[in-house]
Amino acid sequence: MTDQPEQQPAPLHVFLSDAAEAALTQLRPGELDVVEKLVERLALYPRLGIPVPGGTDPEVDDYTARTDPASDTGDRISVVYRVHEGMKSVFVTWVIAGP
Numbered sequence: 001m002t003d004q005p006e007q008q009p010a011p012l013h014v015f016l017s018d019a020a021e022a023a024l025t026q027l028r029p030g031e032l033d034v035v036e037k038l039v040e041r042l043a044l045y046p047r048l049g050i051p052v053p054g055g056t057d058p059e060v061d062d063y064t065a066r067t068d069p070a071s072d073t074g075d076r077i078s079v080v081y082r083v084h085e086g087m088k089s090v091f092v093t094w095v096i097a098g099p
Contacts, residue, residue: 020093031067059086067079
C-alpha cells in the first residue's frame with residue numbers, strides 16, 4: 001500500500017459535430033450549462049453513457065448519455081457520442097433536446 005494518490009487518466013479530447021454545435025445554439029442557458037458539464041465529464045469518463053450496439057467500426061464505441069435536469073427548465077438533454085480510444089477522443093455527434 002502506498003500513500004500516493006491514485007492517478008487519474010489524462011482527459012480525452014472532445015470534438016462536436018456541426019449538428020451538435022448547431023443544437024447548442026438552440027438551448028436555454030440552464031440546458032447549455034448541463035450539456036457543458038456532461039461533456040467535461042465525458043472527457044474524463046468516456047464510457048459514462050449507455051452503449052449503443054450496432055457500430056460498424058471495431059475501434060469506435062457509440063454511447064448515449066443524458067444530462068442532469070437543467071436548472072431553468074428541468075429538462076434533460078440527450079448526448080450521442082463516439083469514443084475512439086486510438087485517437088484519444090470523444091466525438092459528440094448529436095445533442096437532442098425536446099419533448
